[in-house]
Amino acid sequence: MDAVSDIVSRILDAAAEEFAGQGFAGAKVEAIAKRAGVNKAGLYYHVGNKEKLYEAVMLRLFGQVAGAVEQAAVPGLSPGEALAALAEALAGLFSRLPMLPRIMALEMASGAANMPAAAMMEFRRIFGVTRGILARGQETGLLRPAEPVFVHLTLVGGMIVYSLSEPLRQRFAQVAQAMGMRTDMPVGEMGAFLAGVLTRGLAAEPKEGGA
Known part of the structure; x- marks a missing residue:
């Protein structure tokens, strides 16, 4: 990585943290520059104003999401395997980029x-993966018809909420333990659970006379 690319990367890393913590309205360019170790003039020169910063952060983050889920849900997997792979890819991103689920939640809110x-073009790629999994499952008779948006938001939305609930789950841990419950499962387990629920819920009814 050359010097300019390194500076831009530091700026975008710092901006992602600031936007995740403060939201777009509350984020301060001065704070982003300080996090990145550059002055405001350098920040404006390399990336641009607050709107340009946000656009660059969103394109970078959601480009990573799109690339990861496209690589995960490869052709040849069963619908259940593909949904599980999609969930695993998202869990890896949420663990590696903890600001990602928060930014996603802030945008939804x-x-x-x-x-x-x-x-939006990156969102098209991301939703396209879920749509493709469902279409292949329906074509092979393994899944019944379902609205891709419902399926996608059930999986991704559930994982976002679970990721963001970690502080609450930590506070509830002792009470949960006394009730025989756990609250410390990683987000990957939540993703696998949701993928399994969706796979079973969307399974096509066996044909009459079938084995």
Whole structure:
């Protein structure tokens, strides 16, 4: 990585942390520059103003999501395997990029008020993976018809909520333990659980006379 690329990467890393912690409205360019170890002039020169920063962060993050889920749900997997692979890829991203689920939740809560138009192409790729899994499952007779948006938001939304609930789950841990429950499972287990629930719930009814 050359010097300029390193500076841009540091700026975008710092911006992602700031946007995740403060939201778009509350984020400060000064704070981002300080996190990145650059001055404001350098930040504006390399990336741009606050809107440009947010656009670059969103394209970077959701580009990573799109790439990861496209690689995970390869052709040849059964629908259940593909949904599990999708969940595993998301869990890996959420663990490696803890700001990601928070930014996703903030965008949903704001009605995507600050979502850059360019990021919508990455969302198209991401939703396209879920749509493709369902289409292949229906074509092979393994899945019954279902709305891809419902399926996608059940899986991804559940994993986002679970990731963000960690502080609450930690506070509830002693009470949960006394009730014979656990609250410390990694997000990957939640993803696998949701993928299994969806696979069983969407399974096509056996044909009459079938084995």
